[in-house]
Amino acid sequence: MSLIVQKFGGTSVANAERLFNVANIVTQTYKQGNDVVVVVSAQGDTTDDLIAKANEINPNASKREMDMLLTSGEQISASLLAMAIEKLGFPVVSLLGWQAGFYTSSAYGTARIKRVTPDRIKKEIDKRNIVVVTGFQGVNRYDDMTTLGRGGSDTSAVAIAAVMNADLCQIYTDVEGVFTADPRKVKGARKLSVISYDEMLELASLGAQVLNNRSVEMAKKYNIELEVLSSLTKAKGTIVKEATKVEKMMISGIAKDEDVARVSIIGVPDRPGLAFKIFSKLAAKNINVDIILQSIGRNGTKDISFTVSHDNLKETIDLLNPYVDLIGATSVVYDENVAKVSAVGAGMETHPGIAAEMFEALYEANINIKMISTSEIKISVLIDSKDADKAVAAVHDKFFGNALDA
Amino acid sequence: MSLIVQKFGGTSVANAERLFNVANIVTQTYKQGNDVVVVVSAQGDTTDDLIAKANEINPNASKREMDMLLTSGEQISASLLAMAIEKLGFPVVSLLGWQAGFYTSSAYGTARIKRVTPDRIKKEIDKRNIVVVTGFQGVNRYDDMTTLGRGGSDTSAVAIAAVMNADLCQIYTDVEGVFTADPRKVKGARKLSVISYDEMLELASLGAQVLNNRSVEMAKKYNIELEVLSSLTKAKGTIVKEATKVEKMMISGIAKDEDVARVSIIGVPDRPGLAFKIFSKLAAKNINVDIILQSIGRNGTKDISFTVSHDNLKETIDLLNPYVDLIGATSVVYDENVAKVSAVGAGMETHPGIAAEMFEALYEANINIKMISTSEIKISVLIDSKDADKAVAAVHDKFFGNALDA
Numbered sequence: 001m002s003l004i005v006q007k008f009g010g011t012s013v014a015n016a017e018r019l020f021n022v023a024n025i026v027t028q029t030y031k032q033g034n035d036v037v038v039v040v041s042a043q044g045d046t047t048d049d050l051i052a053k054a055n056e057i058n059p060n061a062s063k064r065e066m067d068m069l070l071t072s073g074e075q076i077s078a079s080l081l082a083m084a085i086e087k088l089g090f091p092v093v094s095l096l097g098w099q100a101g102f103y104t105s106s107a108y109g110t111a112r113i114k115r116v117t118p119d120r121i122k123k124e125i126d127k128r129n130i131v132v133v134t135g136f137q138g139v140n141r142y143d144d145m146t147t148l149g150r151g152g153s154d155t156s157a158v159a160i161a162a163v164m165n166a167d168l169c170q171i172y173t174d175v176e177g178v179f180t181a182d183p184r185k186v187k188g189a190r191k192l193s194v195i196s197y198d199e200m201l202e203l204a205s206l207g208a209q210v211l212n213n214r215s216v217e218m219a220k221k222y223n224i225e226l227e228v229l230s231s232l233t234k235a236k237g238t239i240v241k242e243a244t245k246v247e248k249m250m251i252s253g254i255a256k257d258e259d260v261a262r263v264s265i266i267g268v269p270d271r272p273g274l275a276f277k278i279f280s281k282l283a284a285k286n287i288n289v290d291i292i293l294q295s296i297g298r299n300g301t302k303d304i305s306f307t308v309s310h311d312n313l314k315e316t317i318d319l320l321n322p323y324v325d326l327i328g329a330t331s332v333v334y335d336e337n338v339a340k341v342s343a344v345g346a347g348m349e350t351h352p353g354i355a356a357e358m359f360e361a362l363y364e365a366n367i368n369i370k371m372i373s374t375s376e377i378k379i380s381v382l383i384d385s386k387d388a389d390k391a392v393a394a395v396h397d398k399f400f401g402n403a404l405d406a
Numbered sequence: 407m408s409l410i411v412q413k414f415g416g417t418s419v420a421n422a423e424r425l426f427n428v429a430n431i432v433t434q435t436y437k438q439g440n441d442v443v444v445v446v447s448a449q450g451d452t453t454d455d456l457i458a459k460a461n462e463i464n465p466n467a468s469k470r471e472m473d474m475l476l477t478s479g480e481q482i483s484a485s486l487l488a489m490a491i492e493k494l495g496f497p498v499v500s501l502l503g504w505q506a507g508f509y510t511s512s513a514y515g516t517a518r519i520k521r522v523t524p525d526r527i528k529k530e531i532d533k534r535n536i537v538v539v540t541g542f543q544g545v546n547r548y549d550d551m552t553t554l555g556r557g558g559s560d561t562s563a564v565a566i567a568a569v570m571n572a573d574l575c576q577i578y579t580d581v582e583g584v585f586t587a588d589p590r591k592v593k594g595a596r597k598l599s600v601i602s603y604d605e606m607l608e609l610a611s612l613g614a615q616v617l618n619n620r621s622v623e624m625a626k627k628y629n630i631e632l633e634v635l636s637s638l639t640k641a642k643g644t645i646v647k648e649a650t651k652v653e654k655m656m657i658s659g660i661a662k663d664e665d666v667a668r669v670s671i672i673g674v675p676d677r678p679g680l681a682f683k684i685f686s687k688l689a690a691k692n693i694n695v696d697i698i699l700q701s702i703g704r705n706g707t708k709d710i711s712f713t714v715s716h717d718n719l720k721e722t723i724d725l726l727n728p729y730v731d732l733i734g735a736t737s738v739v740y741d742e743n744v745a746k747v748s749a750v751g752a753g754m755e756t757h758p759g760i761a762a763e764m765f766e767a768l769y770e771a772n773i774n775i776k777m778i779s780t781s782e783i784k785i786s787v788l789i790d791s792k793d794a795d796k797a798v799a800a801v802h803d804k805f806f807g808n809a810l811d812a
Contacts, residue, residue: 016462050482054489056422061489068500069485072478076456079475080463086471087464094474099549120549143505143526 002167003125004029007039007135007157011174012231013077014044016084022231023084025172026130030090035125037164039135039157040081042073063108064144067137071097071145074134074153082132093124094132097145102138102156104146111138111146112214113155116163133160151212158215162222169224171211172231177238178203178210181254181396185389188400192252193236196243199252202344202378216240243346250354251345251399256392258339258385260290261313262370264305265320267330274327275304281319287312291340291373291382301330305371307382310336338370339388342380343395349376361398367391408573409531410435413445413541413563417580418637419483420450422490428637429490431578432536436496441531443570445541445563446487448479469514470550473543477503477551480540480559488538499530500538503551508544508562510552516692517544517552518620519561522569539566557618564621568628575630577617578637583644584609584616587660587802591795594806598658599642602649605658608750608784622646649752657751657760657805662798664745664791666696667719668776670711671726673736680733681710687725693718697746697779697788707736711777713788716742744776745794748786749801755782767804773797 006029008022022038030036041047050069054061075096082094101117124131135153140146148155154171161169178200181189195203197220200211210228219226219240229237268274275294282289287308295303308316313334320332348354358379362369367390371382383391412435414428428444436442447453456475460467481502488500507523530537541559546552554561560577567575584606587595601609603626606617616634625632625646635643674680681700688695693714701709714722719740726738754760764785768775773796777788789797 016459019463053422053482053486057425057486058489058493060493062492065485065488065492065500068488068502069482072481072485075478075481076459076475079471079478080459082471082474083460083464083467086468087466092471094471096474096551145502 001033001035003035003037003164005037005039005157005161005164005166005169006172007153007170008041008081008172008231009153009174010041010044010046010077012172013040013081018231019081019084020087022081022172023088025231026085027088027090030130036130037121037125037160037166038081038130038132039153039160040074040077040132041135041153042070043077043080046073046076067108067111067145067147070147071134071137074136078132078134085130085132090130091128092130092132094134095120095124096134097137097156098139098143100131100133100160102159104138104140104148106140106142106144106146108144108146110149111140113138113148113159116159118160118163121160121164148214151215154212154215155218158218158222158224158226161224162218166224168227169219170227170229170237171215172229173210174230174232175210175228176230176233176235177228178240179253180251180400181392182256185256186254186393186396189396190400191235192238194239194241195252196346197240198243198377199344199346200240202342202375203253203255211240250347250351251343253344254392254396254399255342255344256339256388257342258388259309259311260307260338260340260382261310262305262307262335262338262382263313263316263320264303264333265324265329265331266303266333267301268304269328270300270302277327278304278320278323279306281323282308282316285315285319287316287319291371291380293371293373307338307340307371337385338382339385339391340380340382341388341391341395342378343399344378346377348379355379357398358395361394362391365390365394367394407439407441409441409443409570411443411445411563411567411570411572411575412578413559413576414447414487414578414637415559415580416447416450416452416483418578419446419487424637425483425487425490426493428487428578429494431637433491433494433496436536442536443527443531443566443572444487444536444538445559445566446480446483446538447541447559448476449483449486452479452482473514473517473551473553476553477540477543480542484538484540491536491538496536497534498536498538500540501526501530502540503543503562504545504549506537506539506566508565510544510546510554512546512548512550512552514550514552516555517546519544519554519565522565524566524569527566527570554620557621560618560621561624564624564628564630564632567630568624572630574633575625576633576635576643577621578635579616580636580638581616581634582636582639582641583634584646585659586657586806587798588662591662592660592799592802595802596806598644600645600647601658602752603646604649604783605750605752606646608748608781609659609661617646656753656757657749659750660798660802660805661748661750662745662794663748664794665715665717666713666744666746666788667716668711668713668741668744668788669719669722669726670709670739671730671735671737672709672739673707674710675734676706676708683733684710684726684729685712687729688714688722691721691725693722693725697777697786699777699779713744713746713777743791744788745791745797746786746788747794747797747801748784749805750784752783754785761785763804764801767800768797771796771800773800
């Protein structure tokens with residue numbers, strides 16, 4: 001008998017028909033003799049609808065009240081799913097985050113799980129109940145409701161799997177697994193049968209929104225085997241596990257991130273410590289900086305460029321503008337019409353030619369590269385956003401186009 | 407400085423505009439230097455919508471999951487109201503039933519408040535926060551969500567007022583107070599400025615759904631002065647308080663209850679103990695029986711009739727049908743097309759002619775009386791449901807028609 005954690009996203013539980021589809025998956029797993037803990041997100045657009053309702057009343061509502069509002073979403077989906085499972089004749093109980101023992105930090109809206117105390121879950125499993133837990137939420141040390149931020153239900157599922165030593169954590173979603181590129185956009189994109197945590201992390205942070213990044217980090221830390229699969233087809237999904245157990249693919253995927261803007265500080269005096277000061281200023285405001293590029297000095301000055309998300313652009317500019325004078329730089333300029341295209345693969349560590357092949361593909365497609373950033377298992381380029389889809393297709397075709405069995 | 411508990415029903419918080427109307431009432435009270443605890447129901451038709459959603463999935467869903475679902479309704483309205491109060495610039499915090507210390511019995515769907523531990527409410531009031539509490543809900547000893555049944559938010563409000571020694575408990579609703587009859591249906595119905603707990607109890611249990619019955623019982627027990635008033639007009643409402651402080655009105659109101667069905671067991675053998683057995687059987691299933699009538703014995707048998715709500719009719723019949731054979735009765739028959747019309751007034755204790763006047767009014771309107779039941783301050787008659795409105799008008803006209811200043 002195994003313990004299996006199954007997480008279902010909002011589209012998987014969007015309506016009565018979908019809920020019964022999920023109830024069938026869950027009870028099939030239970031009938032095979034497994035213990036099953038189910039983690040659910042809010043139905044379909046519920047969270048967005050609740051946010052719209054709140055904005056109508058008070059666009060500056062406190063995050064505490066926002067979390068109080070939003071946590072109702074999973075409460076509804078969890079109880080409805082439990083009712084569907086009851087209808088199929090199986091013993092089930094739904095639990096809210098606080099009932100399931102999810103204790104989080106106090107940061108409303110972006111809380112982090114501090115610990116999971118699964119006493120209640122264990123008690124229900126001992127009674128042979130299927131346990132449905134609300135994802136995305138917990139309770140902080142003031143006994144107030146918190147949410148983990150977008151995609152937090154993945155993290156909830158992995159946290160339960162970790163603390164309960166689950167044998168498998170299945171993340172059911174609306175795609176069939178992890179693909180070499182977005183299958184809706186790239187012809188020939190194919191599903192990976194297996195991928196390492198690190199590759200998945202790179203892909204996730206690069207805009208492939210199949211899995212929430214924190215959930216993959218946690219799965220890696222506790223060595224929880226994940227399976228990403230669709231709730232709507234019967235197809236096998238993608239297994240995410242330790243790199244040592246994964247045959248190294250040259251390239252496991254091509255990802256695109258359009259939520260990116262380039263900021264450049266022009267004419268920064270060539271003195272030590274200025275870059276540190278600039279970036280610690282941004283870090284203090286929780287602004288995440290991605291690709292950083294520093295030009296070679298010229299006339300005692302240099303240019304520093306980096307990328308931020310669109311959300312953070314205005315704050316970044318407002319923060320740097322007065323600072324630019326202070327440090328004696330010339331100006332701050334920015335470009336919103338950029339996109340980041342990345343190739344990820346654990347195999348590239350040992351294959352030095354990958355970067356060159358990627359640049360060749362972009363050259364052949366007549367796409368200009370604005371910035372480059374690499375890690376052991378990733379190459380990212382910044383290009384004009386209008387070229388993004390073409391770039392993904394070109395790079396994907398370069399690595400996957402000639403090998404249908406890759 | 408006074409502590410005032412204000413309860414707002416579903417129509418009072420149905421949309422953004424109404425929420426701001428409520429926020430204005432609450433913050434006005436707060437600005438006058440009072441501590442304010444607000445109890446809210448779910449918005450408008452939320453509870454009905456959630457029930458419909460559940461029925462679509464599983465009409466026989468467990469009551470536990472039903473309560474898990476329904477408690478989300480007040481969670482949404484409470485947080486939205488808190489956001490509206492924040493928008494007006496006042497300090498506020500919303501609390502769920504369990505956070506506010508509402509411990510209930512385990513009877514999902516019809517839980518009773520066992521105790522209220524208002525530590526958290528007090529702490530928030532000490533911080534000068536306006537406290538918004540979800541009505542209608544609590545938590546049982548298993549740490550599971552429970553609901554108090556329809557109208558339970560009134561009880562929540564009175565319970566807080568009782569345990570915190572509030573100076574006043576205002577029940578805001580969509581009518582301006584307690585009327586001598588339903589003002590939407592009866593011409594000349596007028597608002598009472600004051601009414602005793604007992605009269606209010608009779609009126610409430612007779613179908614005048616202004617106040618939940620348990621809330622009035624609790625207010626009476628703890629001597630909490632209630633005010634029933636409209637959230638939409640500025641008019642003074644009706645005060646509900648101790649009988650000794652209320653001038654006895656001959657008749658304080660006429661009420662109609664259409665949610666009633668008559669059940670008759672025909673040919674019950676005239677043996678002691680059978681009536682007891684029949685009604686204890688119903689009580690064991692939590693079926694509430696109202697007017698009971700037993701015919702005079704004939705040929706060693708008698709007929710026993712009583713009324714139940716429509717909800718309980720099927721279960722009652724199913725329960726009694728096999729039992730009828732067992733005790734040697736003839737059959738069980740029922741009539742759904744009946745209604746109960748009642749006159750309530752503390753003054754009728756000392757005015758023996760009231761019943762006769764009421765029957766006269768019905769006779770003049772050519773309405774047949776099927777059953778009669780009386781208490782010290784109430785006379786109820788069972789009639790054809792098609793005659794219900796006519797009967798209320800006739801009885802109201804009899805007692806109030808000629809005295810505009812009554």
